[in-house]
Amino acid sequence: VHLQTHHGTPLKTMGLDQRAYPAVARGVDFDALLTRVARWDYSLSSNPHSTRVWQHAYPGDYVPLDLGYPRNDVYHRAGAADVRAARARLGIPPDRRALLYAPTHRDGEKAWTPRPDLATLARQLGDDTVLLVRGHYVHDGPAAPLPDRVLDVSAHPSVEELALASDALITDYSSLMFDYAHLDRPVVCYADDWETYVATRGVYFDLTAGPPGHVARDQRELTEILRSGAWCDRESAALRDRFRRRFCTFDDGRAAERVVRRVFLGEPAEALPPVLPLASRTVAPAPAQAYG
Template sequence: MWRRAYPGRHDIWEIGQPRLDGLVRAGPDAVVRARRLYGVEPGQVTVLYSPTGREYPPQGRRGLLLDAEWLADELGPHVVVLQRHGDTYAPGSTARHPRVRDVSRHLVLEPLLLAADLLITDYSAVVCDYVLLDRPIVLHAPDWESFRRTTGVAVDLLADPPGVVVRDAAELLAVWRGGLLDGPEAAAARARLRRWCCPNEDGRAAERLVSRLFLAPELGAGQTPAS
């Protein structure tokens, strides 16, 4: 896929992504610090809502984006919603709600992922980062056919989803209230996605990168220095 998208004579080093090392190696203390960073109290459940950008105005289509304030109210008083829109069409800040944090301007994603107990997204690549934490994922996909036709996708996440797929807000609430967010099938689906999209994420990608760049730059593509 990378060679098709970015053709050239460059080598591709399959070593993992150094930016994800901290996510893979994070322990309970890192999770506590991340939750404190966003004002999440002990005992609260944190939902990260992070839809992808679109090439058409989603506000003109009923139910395309979830309203973060509505989501916080419907999911209950113990839920904090972190709203992250990477879209010029996204609604404005919802910072007035006491349990909604607008984190759209937070460029570093890893603390947000660590703080979240649940990810709600659609077709965003954030899934391939969050799946490393092995926590529940919901794909809110009301416009799959339109998105695939207008924007295009490299991977059909809905063919083998790493979590529950819902088409509208009513289905999302039914899944939440029915306790259907997670289970053996969802865990197995997340494991399949990890094997496919992030097989090299073991927390040592930065180490391998430094080794290739400075200790063994003469190695060809696909080779790594001897330990």
């Protein structure tokens, strides 16, 4: 049995859809890609958007499974002790705000240099904030050493644990924003090169029109959002709620159970536990709650 679990929810173009973007397409063997897709028996999805994208980006005879991503179960099953333990392993004191900065990569970029000036950002945010910097897996980490109060967690084995330990996520166009949304914690999008990214990489929807939180177009805006409290204000919560309703469809903490029962035990779809409504789901407590 070949079960394709995928890697997050797609914002940027994937599979055959990359053919329209030369900067990406020249590095892809599309015949080999279709050969691999032909091996798939099942394709998992976390939301209807992903299901639609997978079917036209990776055409094949596989069965689509709208059962959620097992990797996201932890966001619904972890408790306060797990959050405290994750922060302790990273050395984050209970009274510090931990911001996880996790951008995606840029095609053709051989070494990764964080787009915001992290030294200036850390200084402006003050001693009560720790920046956790997670480079994309295609790179080994930042090209240059990071300043004080900025912790390089690129080599950390679990991005899920980093998410549990953090108070908020800062990202650009990484699919981590979709997974992180399951925690119902603040997200800030740093979209300083949005137009260039759209033109060269291609995207499936306008993130700036439907973001999971406030959007900063330059470092000044990013700093203001993080210093003023806007990162966790009422507007941020409203944006996150709309985003979660659109993309957190099938994940409720029981995705692994559904997948095992459907794929490996052969149970019919109607025998599987129904997905809980968004309002009825339990999520891991935020750090402030975990220490409360």
